Amino acid sequence: MSIRGKNVLVGVCGSIAAYKSAFIIRLLIKEGAEVRVIMTANAQDFITPLTLATLSKNECNTAFTNATKTDWNNHVELGLWADVFLIAPLSAGTLAKLANGICDNLLVATYLSARCPVYFAPSMDEDMWKHGSTVANIEKLISYGNKIISVNEGELASGLIGPGRMAEPEEIISILKKELGEEGTLLKNKKVVITAGPTYEAIDPVRFVGNHSTGKMGICLAELAAKRGADVVLILGPTLLKPIIGSIKVINVVSAEQMYEAFQQHTAQLDIAIFSAAVADYKPENPATQKIKKKTNDFQIQLVKTIDIAAEFGKIKKPNQLSVGFALETENETDNASKKVTNKNLEFVVLNSLNDKGAGFRHPTNKITIVDKQNKITNFELKTKESVAEDILDYLESYIK
Template sequence: MSLAGKKIILGVSGSIAAYKAALIVRGLIREGAEVRVLMTRAATDFISQLTLSTLSRHPVTTSVHSDESWNNHVELGLWADVYLVAPATATTLAKLAQGICDSALVAVYLSARCPIFFAPAMDVDMWLHPATRANVERLQGYGNHLIDVDNGELASGLVGQGRLAEPERILEVLRAHFARQHDLDGRRILITAGPTHEDLDPVRYLGNRSTGKMGIALAEAAAARGASVDLILGPTPLSPQGTGINVTHVRTALEMHREALQRWPQATDGILCAAVADYRPETVAPEKIKKTGDGLTLKLVRNPDIAAELGQQKQPGQFLVGFALETENGVENARGKLERKGLDLIVLNSPRVAGAAFGHDTNQIQLIDGNKVTSFELKPKREVADDILDRLPAHPTPSP
């Protein structure tokens, strides 16, 4: 994928690695991108504004209070297809994470509606410090994209993590991003997300700890890549952002089952991410259940198996993805579920992994397709969503 015609902002902060900004700008210009450069005051101690303005063919801005940038920092944030901060120092990461708007770099970041990529550069101990790790996680939690540091010799003379990613790797990340933008054009993807609540009486229900974050991330990522998304969302205060997502709110497993079966025939792909209750109370008390005696016995009945029914109804050209949350024998249990329910791919995750599964902004998954198991590191759920969507077949045949 070429970067020709792409509008890219480069934010440069005060690191010895700032000299690589010249290589990044030159690479972007060579590929035909339009580039605007923002610098912090500290960055000008390491590389001159003249160098970057010459390479980018546009003036470089350092202060939001300058005459030329007072009104157009918002305009610039709306102009760009991507905002890349490279290098991003520990100080700049902290300011971005906390919204401390003392430079044009941060002002445009806060105004930007485009995807944000940040490539850190600092000494190893600074990179590994809990404060830096927390700022990185917060930025990723906002939906920004980390271009991870390289391992090698640092300016301090130490060897370890903290080197700015090489310019070519940064360009390759941007190429991959733009290549994904329309790779799901023409697809109609059914996604289930969130928990279900199975009522006991007017005030109580059986539920689980799902928040819907993973399914919402999948819906947002699929829509951003050109798909039309039908999101069936269980009870959660969260909602997806962006266009191209048709949301149907449901509460119970029976409601989710009904909506999923209704929409599946029109879908090219299905991703069943919801944590659907396996059982529901046989009867729902019309009034609040009062305490009587030392115990309470509830009779439960099985809910329909949405994944199995969609697997049975799957037509040629449709691709069905399921999720498995396992606490033991994960791969074995997930593979069994894949085969029994007629799935094409299953996503395995575990609540025993710190920072994964319910309630977190991150997840760690394994993708299982027959005998093939692909493992991924812990990462933001939006990036996990792209890893899953990358496994959809390239040219599905739309269902009748």
């Protein structure tokens, strides 16, 4: 896959991440792309046009007209020249202008004129990122068919730690390569349904049987699948986390039964099912309708099996549908995973073991082993859950091939 020879227009806004645009441009040139740059006036407070002109090997476009006002930068020509328009970093201010067509600078005018795919990589502080107006503007851009390169979590320029960091230049280039490449990603336009998070099984109106899952792994998978062009439905158990890519359809559920019902709505049309949720195996047989009072010394709850969503799907799966399961084991890990593959008619199981330090619940990292239908066992290093999602989807794509 290559972006060699493609015309890439890079828009740069006034954000602290503007310095990363220099690396993006350098990587694009290295890949053999033809690069032209548009900077907002505020972007020039963060990085100079001279730097970006030198790196892009083209004059930098900073305003509608040049200093003598005898010549003008043709936004329509720039928009039509581009095979792809990447706005990185995208500031909250320019985001609001793009979403509302406020055409008071060259970057916005070119955006409105462009016929090519537009990718935007936002960068802002956590609270700006989470603000309702930012969320609404991002959704608007996505609804216009523009594609978001979602922000990362981490240390922000303000010193806060949270979501808002612009994706790293290497990530941005890798997404563009996948999207613009001749083959494209194999997940493009595939309908992917992902279950994630825990389920809560009611004992009474205030108590439940649950587990420590946060849903982070499944959310990472959903975001990456969406970045790779899939049409993603995320069925999410109770958790405070949520995906930041607006194109992901999120269905919030609480119990295993609700998760099953939500999944059933999509079984006929899905191409790929990924069962990453930590669904309760058992639920109270007769949940109390009122809060149970503390009376007796002993108290028993009769539990009954919940429905096994992956196994049920395995019984009715069509030949063109793929399914991937997750297993968290504490003993005989690979044997148990292998049995799961067979019993649930899965393509492969992603296994994580509580015996591995840094893996499993409430860790930002995970260490997985993939056990597939042919009983091939592939071990991976301890990595962030974002990187683990890359490994899983790469494996899935090689399986599709």
